[in-house]
Amino acid sequence: MTAKSKKKRKPTSALLSRRRQQQSSSSSTPTSSSTAPLPSKLSRTLIRSHHTTQKRLSQAILQNDTTAITALKSQLSTSGGLEAYQRASVSGQSSKRGGDSSKILVDWFTDLGIPKPHNGSNPLSSHRLLEIGCLSPTNIVHTYFPRSQRTLMDLNSLHPDDILKQDFMTFPLPRSVDEGYDIISCSLVLNYVPTPSGRGDMLRHITSFMEQALERRRKRPVSEDNNWTNTFPAVFLVLPAPCVTNSRYLTEDRLQEIMSSLGYEMLKRKLSPKLVYYLWKFVGGGSSHPKFKKTELLPGGKRNNFAIVLE
Numbered sequence: 501m502t503a504k505s506k507k508k509r510k511p512t513s514a515l516l517s518r519r520r521q522q523q524s525s526s527s528s529t530p531t532s533s534s535t536a537p538l539p540s541k542l543s544r545t546l547i548r549s550h551h552t553t554q555k556r557l558s559q560a561i562l563q564n565d566t567t568a569i570t571a572l573k574s575q576l577s578t579s580g581g582l583e584a585y586q587r588a589s590v591s592g593q594s595s596k597r598g599g600d601s602s603k604i605l606v607d608w609f610t611d612l613g614i615p616k617p618h619n620g621s622n623p624l625s626s627h628r629l630l631e632i633g634c635l636s637p638t639n640i641v642h643t644y645f646p647r648s649q650r651t652l653m654d655l656n657s658l659h660p661d662d663i664l665k666q667d668f669m670t671f672p673l674p675r676s677v678d679e680g681y682d683i684i685s686c687s688l689v690l691n692y693v694p695t696p697s698g699r700g701d702m703l704r705h706i707t708s709f710m711e712q713a714l715e716r717r718r719k720r721p722v723s724e725d726n727n728w729t730n731t732f733p734a735v736f737l738v739l740p741a742p743c744v745t746n747s748r749y750l751t752e753d754r755l756q757e758i759m760s761s762l763g764y765e766m767l768k769r770k771l772s773p774k775l776v777y778y779l780w781k782f783v784g785g786g787s788s789h790p791k792f793k794k795t796e797l798l799p800g801g802k803r804n805n806f807a808i809v810l811e
C-alpha cells in the first residue's frame with residue numbers, strides 16, 4: 501500500500517484491518533478481551549458514525565426507501581457493523597479510560613449502605629440483575645450477583661457462554677415472580693435505539709419487568725436492619741450527557757416527568773462531562789398509559805435532536 505492510500509484510510513477500515521491482523525497473528529479465536537483498546541478518538545468516531553447510519557437506516561425503513569436501505573446496510577457492513585461498534589465501545593470501557601459504567605452503580609450501592617460481597621457473604625445473593633446491552637461478563641457490578649442470579653444480554657453477544665444473544669424488546673417477562681429481576685441495567689442502550697418512540701417502548705418494556713419486581717419485593721421479608729432493601733426494584737440508566745443537557749426535545753426535567761409518569765423516583769444522579777447516570781427506584785402507581793410527544797423544549801441551532809416519545 502502506498503503512503504498516499506494509507507492517508508486516505510477511514511477509521512472504520514482501520515478497525516477492520518486491526519482485527520484482521522490480530523486474527524491472522526493468533527492461532528486461537530480472538531475475544532474482545534484479547535483486542536487491544538482503540539485510540540479514544542477512533543472509538544468515538546466509529547461510535548458516532550454507527551449511530552448516524554443506524555438512524556438514517558431506520559428513517560429509510562420508515563419511508564420504505566429501498567435504495568437507501570440497501571446503501572445504508574452496505575455502509576454498516578463495510579464499516580464492520582454492530583461488532584465493530586461494540587469493540588469500539590469496549591475500548592471506551594477500558595480501565596485506563598475509567599472502567600465500565602457499573603463502577604458508579606457499585607459506588608451508589610456503598611452509599612446506600614449495601615455491604616460489598618466479602619468472604620462468601622453476599623448481601624444481594626437473592627437479588628437478580630438483568631443487564632441490557634452487555635459487552636463484558638466481568639463488569640464490576642457482576643461481583644454482587646452470582647452467575648445464576650444475573651441475565652446478561654445483547655443484540656450481538658461478544659461472549660456467547662455468558663451473554664445471551666437477545667433483543668430485549670422481544671425478551672418475555674419471566675413466567676414466575678421468582679425468576680424476575682430486582683435491578684435492570686440499561687447503560688448506553690436507550691440512545692442506541694434509533695427512534696424516539698422506540699426509546700419510549702423500551703422504557704415501557706423495562707417498566708413491565710419492574711412491575712413484576714415490585715411483586716418480588718412484596719414477597720421478600722422486610723428486614724428492619726437493612727434499610728437498603730428499599731432500594732429495589734430499580735433501573736440503572738446511563739445516557740450520553742448531551743442527550744439531556746443539549747437536546748431540543750429532552751431536558752432533565754422532561755426525563756424526570758417521563759420517569760415519574762411511569763412510576764419511578766430518582767434515587768441517584770451523576771453528571772460527568774460525557775455521561776449522565778441515574779438510579780431510578782420503581783415505586784409503581786404511574787399513569788395507566790402516559791403520553792409524551794416530541795415537543796421542542798429548548799430551541800437553538802447548536803442543539804441535538806435526541807428525544808423520547810411515549811405513544
Ligand SMILES: C[S@@+](CC[C@H](N)C(=O)[O-])C[C@H]1O[C@@H](n2cnc3c(N)ncnc32)[C@H](O)[C@@H]1O
Nearest residue numbers: 589633654655656666667668669687688689692
Ligand atoms: C454502547 S453499547 C453499551 C454497552 C455497555 N452497556 C456500556 O455501558 O458501555 C450499546 C449496546 O446495546 C446493545 N443493544 C441495543 N439495543 C438492544 C436491545 N434492544 N436488546 C439488547 N441489546 C441492545 C447493542 O448491541 C450494543 O452492544
